[in-house]
Amino acid sequence: MSFANLLTFGGADGVPSRKRRLFGISFGLVYMFFPIAEIASGEISGTRAVWASLSLVVFLVSYLATVLSPGSFNERGRWTLALLALTTVIGVGSSLIFGGSWLCLPVYTVVLYCMNFPPRQAFFSIGGMLAAVIGSGLITGTDPGSVTVLGVQVVTMGMLFIGVRNTRLLAQQLRDAEGEMARLAATDERLRIARDLHDLLGHSLSLIVLKAELAGRLAEGSPKVLNEIGDIESVARQALVEVREAVTGYRQRTMAEELDSARSALRAARVAAQVRVSGTPLPGLLDGLLAWAVREGTTNVIRHAEASRCEISVTSDMNHATLDIVDDGRGTGPYEMGSGLQGLTERIRAAGGEVETGPAPRGGFRLRVLVPVAVRAEAGS
Incomplete structure (x- = not known):
């Protein structure tokens, strides 16, 4: 199952697209050849073949649906957990009933657990699937060498996908940190502009208002001059209000x-x-x-x-x-x-x-x- 890297390819927003997931998991599905071969060759025949075929189809559909579900590999949703439970039941049940190459199904299941749960819970799933492989092998009389190989795959694939999930989470945290740094830098720049705008224009407009008031008192004998000075004062006061409102807008409140x-x-x-x-x-x-x-x-x-x-x-x-x-x-x-x-x-x-x-x-x-x-x-x- 060398599809781990393909499975973690993300889209523009850092979330793996469904097409990339499907393309990635298609490489791992080659192990399904062995259970299918047992049915096709007649090694499993009669009613058992019918049930085996049905179980395999349900497992594949449930497995693919779990991988492609909206919450998979990101935030676990209700459908993801329900599909994961169905995949587990079919995978473990089929390995207990048919044995042999069907013991590979818990390997697929442990991949889903390790990609959807944090490390502590994922380690429990590795232990559970390892016990399922060993127990199924003993119950069905599967060759000990095959059981050993599949048990090792459960552990190695589980550890691999725990690392894959942690890498994805760290990458997401890095993107979030970069976004927060950019936001803080923009906020600092807005505050600097607001401070400069207030210090420069605010001071100048306040001075204009004071000078206009003084000029008005000095020109009390000329009504026409008083009107013009009054207009200057009014415009300056309005401009000062607008500057303060603009500064307040730049200083976005939390x-x-x-x-x-x-x-x-x-x-x-x-x-x-x-x-x-x-x-x-x-x-x-x-x-x-x-x-x-x-x-x-x-x-x-x-x-x-x-x-x-x-x-x-x-x-x-x-x-x-x-x-x-x-x-x-x-x-x-x-x-x-x-x-x-x-x-x-x-x-x-x-x-x-x-x-x-x-x-x-x-x-x-x-x-x-x-x-x-x-x-x-x-x-x-």
Whole structure:
């Protein structure tokens, strides 16, 4: 089974594509020739041949389905575990019934375990499949030399694929670390620009405002001059406000900061706030995106909901992050389709996520944001 390297070839996102997986495992399936040969040659005949053929077909279909299942070799999904259990039952059961070359089936099974489970659990699977090979060999009277060879293959293939899985995980962690470093570098640059913008333009505009005020007091005898100076002061003040708003935009707040701000704002509005956060840490773009959603949702609660209680819940796993903001207010009116929520919806959809708004189950209003962890870069810009 020299298909280990082929099996680990990844796509553009680091996840092995299904075509590459299928191409890789096709090399290992040559060992299926021996059980098939026993059926074709008549060594297994009659009713046993029918059951053997059926078992082999079910095993191959289950094995391929496990390899190609969406969660395989990444995050184990419900279907991956169910298919893995079926593959194990068919593989071990067939080796116990037919013996001989059928003892190779647990070797295929141990590969799946070692690619889908962490090392500690994978070592148990190696021991289990090794016991299955030895036990099946003893029960069916298989040649001890063949049992020894297949037992060694169980151990060596198991160790090989534990290493393959660890290599994949390390490569993924490296990609995540590189992405985080790039995000931090971009954040530092944004903060530098914001600081320079505030220091340069902010100081200059403040000075213009002060000079305009002074000139206005010196020109009190000329209404026309006072009007012109008043215009200069007004424009300078507006420009100063816009600069500060731009600086605030560059200094993107984090989820933790927005949650703290939401607590304070709701408390000031006499709204009891309950905040719950659970799950894995959020990547940078997703953290900023949900922070904006928290700010927008909290603002709408304060302005439109007339609520006395608000619950903010953030949950995340390796695939998705979910934000729920539920209040006990009116649940109707401009809160439902405000321009802020419309803009939030557009930005969340650009990230591949969904926004749900509507009445809460127990009265009030609910805002739910569901975003995949792999947020597209354009959504965070």
